[in-house]
Amino acid sequence: xxxxxxxxxxxxxxVGKPVNLICSQTMNHDTMYWYQKKPxxxxxxxxxxxxxxxxxxxxxxxxxxxxxxxxxxxSLYIGxxxxxxxAMYLCASSRGLGDQNxxxxxxxxRLSVL
Amino acid sequence: AQSVTQPDARVTVSEGxxxxxxxxxSYFGTPYLFWYVQYPRQGLQLLLKYYPGDPVVQGVNGxxxxxxxxxxxxxxxxxxxxxxxxxxxxxxxxxYQGGRxxxxxxxxxxxxxx
Numbered sequence: 001x002x003x004x005x006x007x008x009x010x011x012x013x014x015v016g017k018p019v020n021l022i023c024s025q026t027m028n029h030d031t032m033y034w035y036q037k038k039p040x041x042x043x044x045x046x047x048x049x050x051x052x053x054x055x056x057x058x059x060x061x062x063x064x065x066x067x068x069x070x071x072x073x074x075s076l077y078i079g080x081x082x083x084x085x086x087a088m089y090l091c092a093s094s095r096g097l098g099d100q101n102x103x104x105x106x107x108x109x110r111l112s113v114l
Numbered sequence: 115a116q117s118v119t120q121p122d123a124r125v126t127v128s129e130g131x132x133x134x135x136x137x138x139x140s141y142f143g144t145p146y147l148f149w150y151v152q153y154p155r156q157g158l159q160l161l162l163k164y165y166p167g168d169p170v171v172q173g174v175n176g177x178x179x180x181x182x183x184x185x186x187x188x189x190x191x192x193x194x195x196x197x198x199x200x201x202x203x204x205x206x207x208x209x210y211q212g213g214r215x216x217x218x219x220x221x222x223x224x225x226x227x228x
Binding site for chain 2 (some may be wrong): 004033035040041042043045048090092102103104105106107108
């Protein structure tokens, strides 16, 4: 089973309110990623966990938090949503790190901030 | 900095016609290159990947791609397009970012006409 699941599929949030997105995988993959995808833009890496080690991108360091309570689950947390957070959020996982690893993606969560 | 450029945002082809999607990369050193496809309402799926070696890479569903170091390109081809190929295609390069994570292009939407 090569499934990455994301919940919910659609999320509506108010400006200034927190948002929590969930991702799970059953492949026992070491690494889980979060990407942000806006229309007509490339998916942008926000952060990734390798095992229990969190790596966050420099330009999004303070905007997104994440937790990985166990190997299968990973969350993406926005403390105070702004209009600019409206996007598709893609979760992915891979076995280990390295150039050769295939990423398996979930279908995404579409976040709309009003 | 590493980057990927997909110059064509949208391509329309007739069913049965050939298809070429362009991808240019910028990378210092030897790149690892990927093509991912996103079908409607699904997550991104790996189509094919290139590791240093044979410049022509075969993928699933009759797709192939050719790596050119001199042109910094990794174009995707298919000899005969089927209606089920209607999707968004993303080119990506593997980049060191505290580990290894994919840098994507903006994607090319392929529409198939009867």
